[in-house]
Amino acid sequence: MNFKRLDRRYLHLLLIAVTVFPLLKPMGLPISIGVHSRTLYDYIQHLPPGSVVLNVFDWGPAQIPDAGVGAMAITQHLLSLPVKIVAFSQEVSAVMMYEYTMSRIKIPPDKKYGTDFVYFGFIAGLETALAAIAKDVHATFVKDYYGTPVEQIPMMDKIRTVKDFALVVETTNTGTHVDGFLRQWKSPYGTPIAINIGAVMVPTYLPYYPGQVLAVIAGARGGSEYELLIKQPGPGVASLDAVSTSHLLVIIFIAIGNIQYFIEKRKRREER
Amino acid sequence: MSKVIRTDIPLLIIFFSGIVLIASYFFPITQLSLAEKELSRWGIILNAWAMGLGATSLYRWHVGEIIKKTPGRWMYSVWLIIVMSVFIVVGFVWTPSHRVFVWLGDAFYLPIEAAMNALLAFFILTASHRALRARGWEAAILLLAACILTMTNAPIGEAIWGGIPVIGKWILDIPNTAASRGMIICVAVGTIALSIRTLLGYERTQVGVQ
Numbered sequence: 001m002n003f004k005r006l007d008r009r010y011l012h013l014l015l016i017a018v019t020v021f022p023l024l025k026p027m028g029l030p031i032s033i034g035v036h037s038r039t040l041y042d043y044i045q046h047l048p049p050g051s052v053v054l055n056v057f058d059w060g061p062a063q064i065p066d067a068g069v070g071a072m073a074i075t076q077h078l079l080s081l082p083v084k085i086v087a088f089s090q091e092v093s094a095v096m097m098y099e100y101t102m103s104r105i106k107i108p109p110d111k112k113y114g115t116d117f118v119y120f121g122f123i124a125g126l127e128t129a130l131a132a133i134a135k136d137v138h139a140t141f142v143k144d145y146y147g148t149p150v151e152q153i154p155m156m157d158k159i160r161t162v163k164d165f166a167l168v169v170e171t172t173n174t175g176t177h178v179d180g181f182l183r184q185w186k187s188p189y190g191t192p193i194a195i196n197i198g199a200v201m202v203p204t205y206l207p208y209y210p211g212q213v214l215a216v217i218a219g220a221r222g223g224s225e226y227e228l229l230i231k232q233p234g235p236g237v238a239s240l241d242a243v244s245t246s247h248l249l250v251i252i253f254i255a256i257g258n259i260q261y262f263i264e265k266r267k268r269r270e271e272r
Numbered sequence: 273m274s275k276v277i278r279t280d281i282p283l284l285i286i287f288f289s290g291i292v293l294i295a296s297y298f299f300p301i302t303q304l305s306l307a308e309k310e311l312s313r314w315g316i317i318l319n320a321w322a323m324g325l326g327a328t329s330l331y332r333w334h335v336g337e338i339i340k341k342t343p344g345r346w347m348y349s350v351w352l353i354i355v356m357s358v359f360i361v362v363g364f365v366w367t368p369s370h371r372v373f374v375w376l377g378d379a380f381y382l383p384i385e386a387a388m389n390a391l392l393a394f395f396i397l398t399a400s401h402r403a404l405r406a407r408g409w410e411a412a413i414l415l416l417a418a419c420i421l422t423m424t425n426a427p428i429g430e431a432i433w434g435g436i437p438v439i440g441k442w443i444l445d446i447p448n449t450a451a452s453r454g455m456i457i458c459v460a461v462g463t464i465a466l467s468i469r470t471l472l473g474y475e476r477t478q479v480g481v482q
Contacts, residue, residue, distance in 0.1 A: 031427050061385040062385045124316055132312035145369050206452070261406075
């Protein structure tokens, strides 16, 4: 049987089967907690009461099953602690992910918008905007996402510059946003920065760990570990079995393709 | 347009803006800091304008496609203009936080982008048995590293053999980090050189001079 000529639709059907099956009947494969998830969890857990965390939503719908898992788990963790959350986005398409996240996590009844957390929507300017926020928060975050002037938001009274932030959590699927924070926040002011990024981007940002970056949460895997750390297993943990089976299928097909390649190569050599 | 307006004045603006931004980083002088703040605000406003300019260009190009009735393409241009106009009008009339705009995003944009991304899985699977070949030693090492890292990210890798995540972590922490750090430093040095050339006006492509 020549796998090279196999109708790709059969492969696609197989992929659907190995992805859907574990979602319907979870295998419950053990998930070990990595050093990055543990580091970020411990850091957030030990933030002094009243600390301000900048939670940046720079991920789109495509990242829901990847970096989105961590974004939701980290936001949930932050909301469970006596800390303040300032959120914004550097991507237009990321704005809807704030609403998506907040509608899916449990907001504790004692947490109020404007007092404990606030969202400033899309801010244009990328790295320039980050530099501007660092110097003067109120000059850049003029109004929140719902149109309320920054002066009327109670929690923003004491948040004026980069020095008022205890931590930045950047969730993104591209490197542009991370680079800006490293250059405009970490290098000049030393603000701790944690990255929650799509799995494919992890090798690009690991070299910044541990000097410039506090932790690199790796896509669905890192997010699932975080879900387990906050003791709220959710969509991430549920999806990891499907990740396992689909990844294994890809590896099997790489192996089959290569075995076939070497058999053909040997045949050609013998024919000569 | 004279050369002075076209190139010399923009180059002077670039020079002074760059000098102010660099100086304010190194010297804590109030006036410099204020100038830097103001320049950053201009940067944000210009960036927002650039997005508007992009939308206008998109409209112009697609209206041209419709007028020319480009075979096989014009109907997509009509669709793009309809969708873009709906989003813009709704966003302007209400606000992006209004439930109608949120619904548009949730009902159309969100599933479309998620589905587009999900399609990648099928391409990867097809490519995995048709294209990913160990044609030489270098390709074999690359392929092996890719397989180990793929299994490191999935819990089944650890379940099959406890050594997989250990090797995967070593690949990421040692060869990957060492090589990437070298590249990052090289890029940083190159960026400094390019910035100096731009500030001094030797690099002129940004003002349309080749």
